Amino acid sequence: MREVRIRDTMSGELRSLDPGREVGIYACGPTVYSRVHIGNARPFVIFSLLARFLKSEGYETRLAINVTDINDKIYAAAAEAGVGSATLAAEMTAAYFEDTGRLGLGRPDAEPLASETIDAIVELIATLVEDGHAYESGGDVYFSVRSFDGYGKLSHRPTEEMEQGEDDSGSLKRDRLDFALWKGRKEGEDSSWDSPWGPGRPGWHIECSAMAEAELGELPFAIHGGGSDLVFPHHENEIAQSEAARGRPLAKIWMHNGMIETDAAKMSKSEGNIFQLSEALDRFGPEAVVSYLISGHYRQPLAFGAEQLNEAVARVDRLRNFLRSRDDTGQDLERADRSGTGADGAGTGLAATSVAAGALSEFRDALADDFNTPRAMSIAFDLVRRANQEEVPGAGAALAEMLELVGLGSLAAAGDDDGPPAEALELLGQREAARAERDFARADRIRDRLDELGWEVRDSADGASLVPRPGR
Ligand SMILES: [Zn+2]
Structure with missing residues (x-):
């Protein structure tokens, strides 16, 4: 069993996993208001593969990736599409399972849905209200940020730059720093749940605090992950809620993946909608998509476009x-x-x-x-x-x-096999050997022979591969 170290966002340091304890990993999954895109696939792939690697090294590992199926964005998208919000969320949850299933990585150990964790969410909010960390106001419940000393320790932001990004029109917050744990049912919202504060729905942050604890047990668990865009406010608020309620840290290591970066000018009509995961899988295949997503270090941003996916196809070939x-x-x-x-x-x-x-x-x-x-x-x-x-x-x-x-x-x-026959692969190996010896005349003769056999040699930074010659 190797010592495995992960860079922790909170301390900025490399932290070793404890080989004697179960490695519980919670990664924030998608909000299901539309088909998932490549940006959603990155954490799915990184955390699924991390769990796979840890298991292969002998670490007892449990990976939970949630589905946020109750959220403002879902109500808005459902209203626009003229369907019920629960219907849209269920459809998009099924599509998410299907699209990520096509990556061929299997499923996480647990995939909790917010809509199936309501009891635990309500209980956690009630604990915070009892302990004076949260207050009810006109059917909403808010977390009192100034009641929690450690606020800001993950994102290291000065208080004056902290914007919760909530729609505060008509809000009954006592302090602009506070954020919603429970939102009373509003006009036009077609699904709601009962609570001690009346019908309504949970806020996004408390959903994750409750699902993580429900799946991974006593705090702290080993790794909390997600995209770097979630550091503030989402993960900062998860920490505040869970630590205020339990008096223990939420996670030992905070692990964040960088963003997928698209070039708006390049993402033209000619590239189609390949940013959508299902479309990228259709056009380039699952191996190329996975190969692309692991081509950069998980913490760094990753450039995205047809060019990068075509390079991945060549590597995979x-x-x-x-x-x-x-x-x-x-x-x-x-x-x-x-x-x-x-x-x-x-x-x-x-x-x-x-x-x-x-x-x-x-x-x-x-x-x-x-x-x-x-x-x-x-x-x-x-x-x-x-x-x-x-x-x-x-x-x-x-x-x-x-x-x-x-x-x-x-x-x-x-x-199955439409791949190159043994004879062609043998020739490809001979051509590489010739090139390594700088015998380019021989390498060219071998290339011509491959062409006769119907295979085109493609050279890339990682070496050569064979693709069927056009018009073969
Ligand atoms: Zn989350």
Whole structure:
């Protein structure tokens, strides 16, 4: 079991996970008022893969990603579409399950819905009112921010810059810093729930505080995650509510992913609506979408467009081609190890196999070091490059295991098969070897031979891959 460290937003420091305790992870999921987009897919992918990696290292792990199905945005979108808000939320929740399901990463351990957590939410609000951290006002309930000493410790913002972003028209707040825990039913809102303060609905922040506790148990749990746009006010308010009510920290580590950045000029009609997850999956396939989402460090912003997704397609093709060219892909690394030793005689095979095993170990080290997926993937591509140039026993097995860890295990599956035949893959390997030796005349002859076979060579920063030649 490796020591796994994650950068904590609150302290700015790297924090180690406790190997002796269950790693509870809560990540904020989407507000379901429309089909989810790539920006929603990023935390889903990052936290799903983090949980997968921790489990593979032997950490007992429980991942909860919620669905916010009660929210202002849902009432507004439902009214505009002329459907009931509960109907719209249910439809979009089902679409979210379907779209994220197509990523091929399985489901989180728990996916609570706000609408199914109302009792726990009401109880938590009642505790805050009893303890003097919240007050009822005209059917609404507000959290009294100045009653909680630690307010601002996550976002480190000066009080005068704190805007709750709530619609304060007709609000009965005592202090502009306060935020809503419960909102009394308003004209035009077609669904509401009963509470000690009358019919209404919970505020967004208290929903997450209650769902996290309901799924992960006694506070603090190990990691609270979400997009960096949620640091303030959403996560700051979750901390205030949960800590004021329980007298204990909410989470030990706050882990935030950067935003997906679109270039408005480039997101023209020609690119279609690929920012919507289902559309991106249709056009580029799940492996390319996952590969794109792990191509940058999770904490950094990530540029988005057809160009980035096409690059991901090329990377994925290259990995798939390589795995199909190997006869050790389906083996486990130890068996590949033995066969390598046998084939090459004692000593040389073992030494060469340790290259593959060493790469796999470095790959895991990169993930253990603040979940550095781009570094991990560059280790994977280095292994591919090396194995295309020299004998590396176990390279297929090691790569298959790496890709399984980052949700790309399907690339190692035997083809259906419209992929390149063994002969073409063999030639591609020979061409790479020729290029590595700077024998470009030979490399060009091999390219021509591949063209005759119906395969076009595509070179990218990560190496070459084969795609069917147009008009083949
Ligand atoms: Zn949340």
